[in-house]
Amino acid sequence: MKTFIAPGQRPDTETVVAIGSFDGIHLGHQALIAQLKAKAREHRVPSVVYTFDPPTRVLTQGVEFLSTLPEKLELLARYGVDETVAVPFTAEFAARPKEAFLDDLRLLRPRTVVVGEDFHFGRGRAGSAADLAEVAPEVVVVPIHGLGGEDIKSTRIREYLKTGDVEGARRLLGRHYDAQGVVIHGDQLGRTIGWPTANISVPDGKALPMGVFAVVAIGDHGRWHGMANVGFRPTVNGTTRRFEVHLFDYEGDLYGQELHIKFFAHLRGEQKFSGLDALKAQLQQDAANARAALVGVK
Template sequence: MSRLFRDVDGGELFPQGSVVCIGAFDGLHLGHRALVRHAAARARALGLPAVALAFEPLPREFFATGAKPPRLSLARNKVALLRELGIDSVGLLRFDGRMAATAAEDFVRDMLVRRLGAREVWIGPQFHFGNRRRGNLALLQEMGAGLGFSAGEIEPVHVHGERVSSTRIRELLVAGEFDRTADLLGRPYTIAGRVVRGRQLGRTLGFPTANLRFPKTPALAGIYATWVHGVFEQPWPSVSSFGTRPTVEGVEPLLEAHLFDYAGDLYGRHIEVEFVAKLRDEEKFNDLPALTAQMHRDAEQARRILSEHRLRATA
């Protein structure tokens, strides 16, 4: 049975044992997928549940002293993708001061052995955990020999000669290189969520939008040609703004997708926005008429790009 758990403390979760993989899993790129699929396959071979351990917030977010580092995906999307990849249970562990101070050895004994009954533990290349990042493959193998589990490391994944990593994907997103991003992710870059009510300014300006909150620092910002999935069987063409909306003094990052030639009510619907091309950076306009004129130009450019994109996809 699929389950989500958050704490190191508590009773034994898998008395029969489990196969565990550990990682940040931000974006779940091809490297992450290789790790997760390998762990899931080992779990099936042993007749045990497959468990993925991740952390929320990410350790690098917790330790950041200034602006929070960008995220590729939100926790809820990460959990959904892990389950799609064959994981039975997800541990989305709270990363706080207590977790940061936990010795790697204590994490192995309390989490991996006592709570999860780990029979095998799998990590990605150069993965570290625990206080002062002392936990690594060598420590896992040394402790596992005495505690009854084995540990292994997945080889790095390379695409077109470059190593797949979340850092590289963030760089590509900033540069607007969505085709190369998709190569490293194994799928187009998307952001998913439930449509929430905004200020409805777009409707007033003739550009009603479906709004998705992103309560983390996003890895990209600007105006984009996009496809919206989840409204119809086929992806729907759209132009999207992602950022803090400087002209109307926005604060929290918001993804606003204007679906072309669509007038339905999407509030509460779960949609997914696929990024195709960057049109421009966010810009603060002097007044709303200037903003509206630019929105029309953005929409025309997005329609043209998406028409060409569809033709390439069907060629």
């Protein structure tokens, strides 16, 4: 997949374009992308996703993002998009009138524009699907896909993660929620209590589910089952959010390695224990629960 950071950068050919934040590439986005690809095949032109980095709500509402830009690009490539134009979403960009956005869109020479029915653009969200007819002979407005009575929205997935509900997130994403990061040094207390943990550093602003989880960790040298804690470690009076993973049946040094963590079952919320002995006993139980939750998982 080719990637650009401005519409004027791509080759001067006709396209079919889908527009939006596409944070997480959930099932609704995937349905939209399927329509985008069908239209691109019909017109024999490249399929282009025109997206914003960071996702608009990260700037306008201060929310955390589900996908970093590299994660989003990898997913778009995996779902078969030909090109992505990922424009930097700044306060200036958000303040431009809808006409300026339409002028940029014209540079992509869209044969067809595909958007969800709730798509808005330009200052004050003044532009809607109806305005897109000014720049493209065909506008496809996709109804909002839902699942079991709830709309599939990035916002809903963020809410699920806040309560540790990775199963709810998985349902709307159509895959397990995941995070990538480098293993950094922690306080090294974990090894003294018999449960060495890899502290994972994820980019600032990456949404993580809160609590204790069964996970699958994928590194350069292997793939492991494990358990993770995302929290503040109240038992040791921690003050900052940490993301720690214990890998089952692994002994060795992971510092500096990149790990890709997939969140499976939510085992419990984080608790403040009376001391390290009580925490140790709970970790024993967590390990048994995590192993049981991962039976049959590759």
